[in-house]
Amino acid sequence: DQQVKQNSPSLSVQEGRISILNCDYTNSMFDYFLWYKKYPAEGPTFLISISSIKDKNEDGRFTVFLNKSAKHLSLHIVPSQPGDSAVYFCAASEVPNDYKLSFGAGTTVTVRA
């Protein structure tokens, strides 16, 4: 039972443009959301997070937006750079920084030069 869904398996964007990755969840108990980035042959690395008390969190080129009523979050990368080409996983937990995370299936981003 996939509680976190990333319905776009892939995204191709031109360098310098915006990348928008989407994520939907079904569990209303989720209170904390994270994005992880994964390069081939490496483990996922933490990118950015957001608590349910906020609707936006920004860190440099990365911004995460949360719409609790729609159970939807998105990650914006502006501007996209070639080094951003990776698989991005959306994850959620019922408590902040919980070790038990529910992950989406991932979106592969390819940034074209």
Place this chain on the structure above:
Amino acid sequence: KAGVTQTPRYLIKTRGQQVTLSCSPISGHRSVSWYQQTPGQGLQFLFEYFSETQRNKGNFPGRFSGRQFSNSRSEMNVSTLELGDSALYLCASSLSGTDTQYFGPGTRLTVL
């Protein structure tokens, strides 16, 4: 500071065999979690250990088990392997389990 290490990186087994995977957390980290990654399923939580105690377990059959040693290193064991167990197994460590998790590179298990 060294990151999370997992051994072996690649493993090929046949159905019915058992396998043991190892994870060494970042020095000072006492929480180790295990995840299974399969195509189209994302990462699925297997279990978490803290101070040698399993605190939580995901929805996996009893063939999947684990343990943690006093130095925080963890092992996971899969018995009676099935074809569907072919996956990337990732472990993650954190200081206490209530802070950012750092993932290892994973062990790619192929069951023939």
